[in-house]
Amino acid sequence: MTLSTDQVQAITHLTSASIDRMDAANVAVIDAQGRVLSAVGVGATGGTDQQATDYEQRIQASVQTMLDRVVGPGNATVAVAADVNHESAERVDEVFTAPENAPALNESITTEAYEGAGGNGAGILGPDNIAVPEGEEGEGTFNSESATRNNAINKTTESRLIPAGALNRQTVSVALDQVASANMDLAALTELVSSAAGINVARGDVVTLEVLAFNDAGAAEAAEALAAEAEAAEAAQRAELLRTASIVAAILLIAIVALIIYARRSSRQKREPLDLGELQGMSPALGGPAAPALGDATGFMTMVEPAPDTSSIDLAVLQSALPAVSDLDRMRADIDAMAAQDPAKAAEYLRSMMDDRQSV
Numbered sequence: 386m387t388l389s390t391d392q393v394q395a396i397t398h399l400t401s402a403s404i405d406r407m408d409a410a411n412v413a414v415i416d417a418q419g420r421v422l423s424a425v426g427v428g429a430t431g432g433t434d435q436q437a438t439d440y441e442q443r444i445q446a447s448v449q450t451m452l453d454r455v456v457g458p459g460n461a462t463v464a465v466a467a468d469v470n471h472e473s474a475e476r477v478d479e480v481f482t483a484p485e486n487a488p489a490l491n492e493s494i495t496t497e498a499y500e501g502a503g504g505n506g507a508g509i510l511g512p513d514n515i516a517v518p519e520g521e522e523g524e525g526t527f528n529s530e531s532a533t534r535n536n537a538i539n540k541t542t543e544s545r546l547i548p549a550g551a552l553n554r555q556t557v558s559v560a561l562d563q564v565a566s567a568n569m570d571l572a573a574l575t576e577l578v579s580s581a582a583g584i585n586v587a588r589g590d591v592v593t594l595e596v597l598a599f600n601d602a603g604a605a606e607a608a609e610a611l612a613a614e615a616e617a618a619e620a621a622q623r624a625e626l627l628r629t630a631s632i633v634a635a636i637l638l639i640a641i642v643a644l645i646i647y648a649r650r651s652s653r654q655k656r657e658p659l660d661l662g663e664l665q666g667m668s669p670a671l672g673g674p675a676a677p678a679l680g681d682a683t684g685f686m687t688m689v690e691p692a693p694d695t696s697s698i699d700l701a702v703l704q705s706a707l708p709a710v711s712d713l714d715r716m717r718a719d720i721d722a723m724a725a726q727d728p729a730k731a732a733e734y735l736r737s738m739m740d741d742r743q744s745v
Contacts, residue, residue: 390439393422426473426548433471436550441465448557448581455574460565460599464558465582470551480541492534499527554589557582562599571596 388396393414401409414423445465452461559578566574575594584590 388416388422397423433469433550437467437469440467440469440552440555444555444557444582448559448578451577451581452559452561455577456561456565456569460562462560465555466558467555468553469549470547470553471549473549474547476545476547478541478543478545480543482539482541484537484539487537490535490537492532494530494532496531497527497529552588554591555582555584556591557584557593559592559594560599561594561596563596564598566596 396414397409397412400412401407410426412423413421413425415421444467445463448463448465449461452463455461557578561569561571561574571594575592578584578594579592582590582592584592
């Protein structure tokens, strides 16, 4: 994944906070490809090229959003070029100012005065540069005065660190569709672009806005491609839903079959063979005829004859099938017949018989 600027800053501050007296500006973050995400002294914005790219994308998105609302989507395109400073420097400024109406820190005045007679001059230079006095005398006066004053001076020292990535100038180029911008005020639109991009004329920023005829030759092909892509995505989604439904249906079918098999096996395991004596004693208790011996087919058919309100049974068919019926099947048939006559009494008798067997 690609980390955002906020995520890189979070990593930087978390690392600096985990180390005592570690400044976040001294933490560098580098990804697995060796790209610097946060440089020391620069921050999480990366190098100057990355800073320029981020700035251009931000300004381009701002201007493009505004133009899409004004001239409509697809009727304007924006390109931004930013010139950033690739060098970092440190600048120190010192300013000295004299305070107004402030007394001097210290002041001294020296005065000298001399009076007396003497020659008017040192003489006239003669041969070999030797002064020859003229022999005339006169009066002379000498006065001298000097003052020294130390005034208070204000001194301001400013030190600034100029990192790389400072914006020198930028240019913004805007192309408008000739059809969409036919009745628009281009001067007002240029002012809007300048304000949205933060143009500074004194810095040398330039905004260029031109009205051109856009090339829409590939618009139809692009629309068809988008429609085909949407249709393919919808077909893939339907296929995925059908596949999921098939899997769910197969799972449900397997579960139902497993439940049916389990139910049948459970019902078979619960069946227990009954002793013939118990079966013969069950019929009088239910109010029916006594159960005949297994070899007595006529008595058996008389016992299993259904009640008048039940469906009729072909006695000849049953009598012909009796020799092939096993003992266990006969007992089951007897129980079914007696249960059909009076289900409540049959269930009660079976329950009491099972209780007696458990007690034994």
